[in-house]
Amino acid sequence: MLTCRICGASVREFVDFGRQPLSDAFRKPDDTSEEYFFRLAVGACESCAMVQLVEEVPRDRMFHADYPYHSSGSALMREHFGRTAQEFLETELSGDDPFIVEIGCNDGVMLSAVHEAGVRHLGVEPSAGVGEVARSKGVRVLTEFFEDSTARAVRDEHGPADVIFSANTICHIPYLESIFLGVDALLKPDGVFVFEDPYWGDIVERRSFDQIYDEHFYFFTATSVRAAARRYGFDLVDVRRLGVHGGEVRYSIARPEARVPTAAVAELLAEEEARGLVTRETLDGFAAGVAGIRDDLVALLKDLKDRGGRVVAYGATAKSATVTNYCGIGPDLVSKICDSTPAKQGRLAPGSHIPVVPSGEFAEPYPDYALLFAWNHAEEIIAKEPAFRDGGGRWILYVPEVHVVE
Structure with missing residues (x-):
């Protein structure tokens, strides 16, 4: 029986894309080595509603020194992350000596603006190649996977974070428990964990099945994100629909006593229930x-x-x-x-x-x-x-x- 990586309940598989390669493993024409394949299938948890891959690909096969994707490659994404940085600078990072950590900073497209503003920051990026590009822009980068132990080491060196941000990365990480433990260790009591990822509601509506590949382990909804956050001692306090990457949602997570959920959370939860996004x-x-x-x-x-x-x-x-x-x-x-x-x-x-x-x-x-x-x-x-x-x-x-x- 398939079990949910979040809550341990049963998962019902509903689509199978067959044998698939690593999505970013572009091969040299003379490469005769055996190509890695896995079964790309998707299921939904019958308890917490988390949509997830059935088979996990080892993270070091996907995110390594030669990882080829650069977030700055699109003018649209450069503008998007520029606005994101400015929003943080005007709100969460406007206090005394603020500190922001980005999980998966890629080539520094967002943090470079934070650096230019003179705000303390750190990108945690396991792919060394894109991390070096970020460093060339003045961004401070730690070449590691973000998890509980990483977060504790960062806090010991830099102190607690006002903001932990991530874009198109949290959905890549099967071990969400360690992520939330790390967020708990690193985030200030009144801080906020903000991440944006492809939205299952948009994938269903647009039938954008190609959003499903090895790197995307989870396909989030407000319903499943709130359930996961509460499981780890946090709550979903805000959501925002985004038009980038074929439809995403930006989720804001905080400790329950720190912030009151906005009306947008209740509205999206109600919409998801009405649409039946994970019904059979x-x-x-x-x-x-x-x-x-x-x-x-x-x-x-x-x-x-x-x-x-x-x-x-x-x-x-x-x-x-x-x-x-x-x-x-x-x-x-x-x-x-x-x-x-x-x-x-x-x-x-x-x-x-x-x-x-x-x-x-x-x-x-x-x-x-x-x-x-x-x-x-x-x-x-x-x-x-x-x-x-x-x-x-x-x-x-x-x-x-x-x-x-x-």
Whole structure:
């Protein structure tokens, strides 16, 4: 029987994406080593409602010195984290000698603004490569995984934190108990733990199944986050819907005696109950919808190939590993993936082995169709490539359904 990583109750599996590779394991063309695969399946706890992966991938396989994702790669995300830093500076970090810790600071996109403001800070980042990029911006970085022991060491050296922040990281961490123990040890009595991650409600609504891959172990809702927080002696005190990364929620966690939950918490909890986000009917309907997208996308790509259409992909995202491997899409249907990340260029996409090339090759020459894996940045990307559409090129998107943008 599958058991919940949070509360130990039974978990019902509802979708299986089959054998999947590590989503960021882009291979050199001459690499003949055995590729790591795992079963990517998702279940929901029948007690605390936490949606979670069935199988855990060892963390050091995913987050290491060569981890290729850089948060600063998108102008949209740079703006988002700039606003986030400014909000903290004007509110939680406006007192006497404030201190903020970021779990998973990546390349320092948020903390660099905090550093420029002269505020004490520390990024806890296990991936050494992106951590070095953050250091080059003046950000103070500890190259470690955040857990109970790490937090205690940080407090001993720097004192308690006013804010512990994390973006697109807490959902990666199966061992939430150690995270909350660490937060309890490091956070000031009246401090706040703020994290933002993909929202299960948006994933269900948009059928954005590619948000499900090895790094995303949990898929949060206000209901499941509140249950987890209370289990570890905290409470959910605020929520905010965010438009980034295909739909996220920013959760604010504090000690129960420190802050009163806002009206937004009750509103989102009520909305989730009304929508039945983890009912059997909703979850089975999601799985069926995802299977339909797979079938429609493969049928479209095969039809375009049969008619002589040239298709490339845009954005070698972690999400694209789920799409290509679940759908069985390889170089026969999509000749290459154009991407701006140097660490991915000249390599092969995980599992599918589709070649990844610099984004400049997108126009050499333009294809007939472009499969947009980075659909969560569609507006930004399409606006950046007007010559493609002006020349008759068409974008293929698959969220919330397969469609061609004329």
